[in-house]
Amino acid sequence: MATRLDLADILTFSQSYGERRPPQFVVAATLAGELGQIIHVAKRLSLSSKNARVITVRAGEWGRGFSGITQFIDEYARRTIMCAERINQASSELSRRSIRNLFMDQVVHRLARVIEKKREKSESIVGCHRRLKDNCQAMARESDAATRRLGQDIAEIRECTRALSSLVAICRIEASRAGPFQEALGVIASEIELSTERLLRSVNSGQRILEMLSGPLVSTR
Amino acid sequence: MLSKVLWENKSHKWIICGRDTDKSAGIIDTNQYILRSGSRLLILEPGGIELFSAMLACALDWAPAHEITDLFASHQDPDIISSLGLWDQALPKAKLHAPAIWEGFIRHFGMENTQYCRISDGGGDIDMGDYVLQCIPAHYLHSSGNFHVYDAELKVLMSGDVGAALEAGQPGLFVEDFEQHTRHMTAFHQRWMPSNRAKNDWISRVRKLDIAYMAPQHGRIFAGDDVKRFLDWFEALEVGCAIQG
Numbered sequence: 001m002a003t004r005l006d007l008a009d010i011l012t013f014s015q016s017y018g019e020r021r022p023p024q025f026v027v028a029a030t031l032a033g034e035l036g037q038i039i040h041v042a043k044r045l046s047l048s049s050k051n052a053r054v055i056t057v058r059a060g061e062w063g064r065g066f067s068g069i070t071q072f073i074d075e076y077a078r079r080t081i082m083c084a085e086r087i088n089q090a091s092s093e094l095s096r097r098s099i100r101n102l103f104m105d106q107v108v109h110r111l112a113r114v115i116e117k118k119r120e121k122s123e124s125i126v127g128c129h130r131r132l133k134d135n136c137q138a139m140a141r142e143s144d145a146a147t148r149r150l151g152q153d154i155a156e157i158r159e160c161t162r163a164l165s166s167l168v169a170i171c172r173i174e175a176s177r178a179g180p181f182q183e184a185l186g187v188i189a190s191e192i193e194l195s196t197e198r199l200l201r202s203v204n205s206g207q208r209i210l211e212m213l214s215g216p217l218v219s220t221r
Numbered sequence: 222m223l224s225k226v227l228w229e230n231k232s233h234k235w236i237i238c239g240r241d242t243d244k245s246a247g248i249i250d251t252n253q254y255i256l257r258s259g260s261r262l263l264i265l266e267p268g269g270i271e272l273f274s275a276m277l278a279c280a281l282d283w284a285p286a287h288e289i290t291d292l293f294a295s296h297q298d299p300d301i302i303s304s305l306g307l308w309d310q311a312l313p314k315a316k317l318h319a320p321a322i323w324e325g326f327i328r329h330f331g332m333e334n335t336q337y338c339r340i341s342d343g344g345g346d347i348d349m350g351d352y353v354l355q356c357i358p359a360h361y362l363h364s365s366g367n368f369h370v371y372d373a374e375l376k377v378l379m380s381g382d383v384g385a386a387l388e389a390g391q392p393g394l395f396v397e398d399f400e401q402h403t404r405h406m407t408a409f410h411q412r413w414m415p416s417n418r419a420k421n422d423w424i425s426r427v428r429k430l431d432i433a434y435m436a437p438q439h440g441r442i443f444a445g446d447d448v449k450r451f452l453d454w455f456e457a458l459e460v461g462c463a464i465q466g
Binding site: 005009012013016017018020022023025026029030032033092095096099102 | 273274277278281282285286287307310311313314334
């Protein structure tokens with residue numbers, strides 16, 4: 001269903017706005033969509049690991065080597081899913097918050113113009129302007145903090161992906177030692193490798209998208 | 222927000238986005254339609270401000286922002302296009318296809334980066350590259366400048382407020398029992414549609430089209446024989462009920 005963005009797509013996306021920067025709410029929603037993919041891939045990885053476990057039970061002594069690895073794969077898949085779910089939720093929330101901030105920012109600018117044009121000294125208008133401006137700045141700080149947390153979660157997924165890449169090599173070795181079960185476990189090892197490669201691509205895309213978030217909130221003025 | 226492919230062929234697909242369980246209470250439920258082809262995405266009736274973040278997330282599931290190239294607004298109502306100011310910021314180079322007579326009004330929602338493509342009173346085409354859509358005049362149904370979108374390849378008519386139903390909860394996507402469904406449509410059409418003459422003019426125009434599905438902006442979609450049943454029902458219905466004396 002969802003689109004997958006490769007690095008060229010992200011570059012096109014970024015450049016398509018010309019002198020404007022892509023708005024934060026679009027970047028955050030794009031990140032949510034892209035990292036949402038990771039959840040599906042990690043679930044598939046977990047399924048592959050469960051399939052491997054079934055085969056290794058049947059394989060008995062032949063599957064003992066492979067069997068030991070499946071626990072680790074499961075654990076990394078679980079951590080990846082947890083991080084990706086956190087990212088998905090946090091970036092969706094960041095997108096919503098950025099939209100609210102955009103509205104507030106517009107009101108602040110309009111009030112500033114009123115105050116400037118009319119030399120408005122009304123305490124209520126000036127007070128309202130100050131309050132909203134403070135709110136905008138507070139929301140921008142919250143967004144920065146949320147962006148940093150997203151970065152930490154992406155880094156953790158990257159760690160998991162690195163570990164999984166190492167496990168893929170061991171899977172291949174253990175599959176080759178599985179005698180009559182070599183082919184079945186070889187297929188599973190290929191599935192795990194494919195999922196790991198997809199995870200890595202998504203993490204790289206996520207990282208690039210995240211880099212676009214690390215600027216000031218986009219204002220219409 | 223629900224997002225589901227309804228119909229597709231080689232060149233493009235129709236996706237419905239709606240039944241948003243997270244929307245604020247008191248906001249009328251709306252159907253948004255996404256048409257996705259190779260490198261372009263068109264949103265029919267993008268919706269109101271309150272729906273924008275859910276709708277953006279939905280659209281990004283189908284295309285990156287720079288491929289969301291076209292918006293269509295059948296008329297000027299807030300539930301149709303009050304989100305325009307946000308789409309205008311969100312999309313790098315979009316076109317808005319909307320009735321010519323509403324341009325000066327719709328621009329009040331905020332348009333700095335979007336190109337306004339005027340649809341003149343007689344209708345016209347929206348060329349999406351891989352396929353072409355027809356804008357069918359539906360003036361006074363209910364807005365004084367109003368268009369529906371007809372897809373001749375997939376035989377779909379996006380009928381805006383015509384065929385709309387106000388049904389509580391999370392109704393299904395398609396009409397299942399037409400007679401039962403009229404209970405949810407009658408009051409809406411009697412009140413929101415102001416002119417019997419306009420209604421009958423539209424019916425005679427639409428009867429000439431080959432329609433397999435009629436997809437309104439609120440409520441359920443009509444399929445197959447229910448399209449004809451709707452046209453017959455609408456023809457018999459007296460509208461403009463708020464006129465007194």
